[in-house]
Amino acid sequence: MYHIDIMTLFPDTVGDVLSESILGRAQERDILRIDTHQIRDYTVNKQKQVDDYPYGGGRGAVLQADPLYRCWEHICARYDKRPHTIFLSPCGKTFTQADAKRLAWEQDHLILVCGHYEGVDQRFIDECVDEEISLGDFVLTGGEIAAMAVADAVCRLVPGVLSDAECFENESHWDGLLEYPQYSRPAVWHGREIPEVLSTGDHAKIERWRRKQSILRTRQRRPDLFEKLDLSSKADQKLLAELERELSRPPLPQPVECRLAQELDLDDMEVILEQAKALLVPIGQWNADYPAREDFLADMARGECYVLTCGGRVGGFFTLSARPEEGYAAITDGKWSADEPYAVIHRCAIASQWRGSGLADRMIGACEELASGLGIGWLRVDTHKKNKAMQGLIRRHGFQYRGNVLVDAPPGSDCRRAAYEKRLRHPLPNVKKNF
Ligand SMILES: C[S@@+](CC[C@H](N)C(=O)[O-])C[C@H]1O[C@@H](n2cnc3c(N)ncnc32)[C@H](O)[C@@H]1O
Structure with missing residues (x-):
């Protein structure tokens, strides 16, 4: 059984907190025992006074060495071996998860001493204390909150207190990383959706996403921890390279919005179209004459052409049609998942200056x-x-390859296309737009 004795002026408060929930149940199961001791009970004066003026003058009072020593001696007398004694103090070493691990696994009995007033007579510390621990670079009125924090962090690592080691092995600070963001039901709350990967059921993908988020968080919030990480494995190097690319993206001018395209947008769209053609004509997806202004005008007339604007400027466009696509019925080398209504994305492009900025992801989201x-x-x-x-973009968004389809293409050019589909999670009319 793991023992913790806490010396304090407020034993009831400390005892109450530490006998709740997980630590309370662990004490009922005799895995832990936490006892609190009223320092005043070890005074020899009628008033049970434990403090006195500081030698040398100055404000406030100091906890005297003698009642502390008597209390400490009384606790020690109950055990065969002198317990590891910790004084909670803002002058101590800042407490970390590594300390919690060390104290949980290398000790089986701790005495935690809570100071009060201006502090504790140094001679008690010199005689009885093995280490001083601080909760952080700030000053509390007493050591109780720090003692409860240390006791809690240590006790949950004592074997048997939590159901299994996985409960703490994936948490922040276990291996130098901060934890990834967590989500629970419902999948949409106040219009905010959970990251899509978490509902795929693909455990390898989810693990990869979580590790990437942990690395990102640690890098952004705790550069001091990030510097010390060992990210030399091939998998981590790949994640780091991905993060580097994502973080070096130029920030998109805000707001980013999606609206129906208007004829007035055509000039801006044509600039983007030419940039896209420079990539898509050589591979045979588009040609010099397709798509053209007339195609966009026809899309606009049907109310199917959209632009993405960043800071008010057109940064991309796409066509979204809910009309059945002729060539899709004759899919080969596979089949569609369902014979149900679908929408098709056509003629999309992102301005070259915003490639890699996340605007293409916004387009798919829209x-x-x-x-x-x-x-x-x-x-x-x-x-x-x-x-x-x-x-790459559509796969990242959960689209799946379903087979090949034929599209209208100029004579002599390749008219085969890879066909992808995605099941939408919330096909409800008028869902709140959080684009
Ligand atoms: C008001 S503080 C005394 C601070 C002391 N005069 C100083 O300047 O270092 C009273 C007691 O609260 C506890 N305490 C205050 N801040 C703490 C911290 N950051 N970590 C751990 N214990 C703390 C200590 O037990 C301390 O003796």
């Missing part, structure tokens, strides 16, 4: 919200096999 808003449960898209950027 397509999903628009389709969901129409009560449509499926999103489909086709792309050229050589268009790796598009396939």
